[in-house]
Amino acid sequence: MALASRLWRFLPSGQNAVPGFRLPMRVTGGRGTCVQGLSGSKVAAEFWPQGRAHAGHRGPQVIGNPQAFKRSLIFSALSYLGFETYQLLSSSAVVHATAKVFRVEEVLQQADYLYESGETEKLYQLLIQYKESEDAELLWRLARASRDVAQLSGTSEEEKKVLVYEALKYAKRALEKNEASFAAHKWYAICISDVGDYEGIKAKIANAYVIKEHFEKAIELNPKDATSIHLMGVWCYTFAEMPWYQRRIANILFAAPPSSTYEEALGYFQRAEQVDPNFYSKNLLLLGKTYLKLQNKKLAAFWLLKAKDYPAHTQEDKQIQAEAAQLLTGFSGKN
Secondary structure: OHHHHHHHOOOOOOOOOOOOOOOOOOEEOOOOEEOOOOOHHHHHHHHOOOOOOOOOOOOOOOOOOHHHHHHHHHHHHHHHHHHHHHHHHHHHHHHHHHHHHHHHHHHHHHHHHHHHOOOHHHHHHHHHHHOOOOOHHHHHHHHHHHHHHHOOOOOOHHHHHHHHHHHHHHHHHHHHHOOOOHHHHHHHHHHHHHHHOOOHHHHHHHHHHHHHHHHHHHHHHOOOOHHHHHHHHHHHHHHHOOOHHHHHHHHHHOOOOOOOOHHHHHHHHHHHHHHOOOOOHHHHHHHHHHHHHOOOHHHHHHHHHHHHOOOOOOHHHHHHHHHHHHHHOOOOOOO
16 A cells, blocks of 8 residues: 555656646756656757647647656656565565575474473484574584484384484485584484494495584584584594404405504593583593503593593493493503
8 A cells, every 4th residue: 555655756746747846855866857846848958858849839738748747757656665665575574584594493402402402302302393494503402412313211112213414414415405503413423323223334444534524614613512522532442442353354455444542542532522522521530541442540540530520411421431440440540
């Protein structure tokens, strides 16, 4: 209605121009400029400065073709109306996009709160609603939540397998949407590792190269993420302690199978601890276990004791406490 009322302001009332008709304001149109306070004849003169002049003619009638003048006014008014409509639609699109951004941010805040609170199942139920999202931040969080639910003690083996593969799917999509997301690289690598448990030793070893590549990329994108650094240490530790029979299979299947050392693993665990001290009980445990492998019992005891005394917030923390306590009883605290 507001747009319609603006249109009528540009049109004369009646079929023909009314003598003495004055335009209400100065408006730039498609054909010329209408100026406030000019009579119809003077406006016409401005529109057609080279038109026929009837010398000696008196009166306020419009000089030129009245129908052409009216068409010009209508064209100007419709142009203005179209511009106003465009502005309204553009404004509406911006508002919609802004609201969408605010909505995503709100969901991310809720998700992070639930994650920090240990509400694994509630977090999954929140994020699964957005499984078709194009937002990488939502997708990698959904991959993480799916994996966490898979690891719950109440999850059946069949459900666990489904969730593990779904987690990989979400992580892959997150990476496709934003290759600059360190978290997408990290969780893609973690999920590939999980899937390897269902695909045999050959696939697991082959995936190791991909896993390492994405952990390294995550560290490159965010050198302050202690978890990515820790996971790179886990990768090194795993291949450093690979059983002889698996190593033999790897040598048969691959020309250059993945390998690492306990010294490399220790470097990553130490670096993770420097970036964020006491951030994760498992990093403390693995520092102790790595020092044990390197025959440094004094430092092993130091880190194992820290792992045993770490406040247990999760089931994993409790398991790490028990493992650290068991390892401490197996050797003297002296080097």
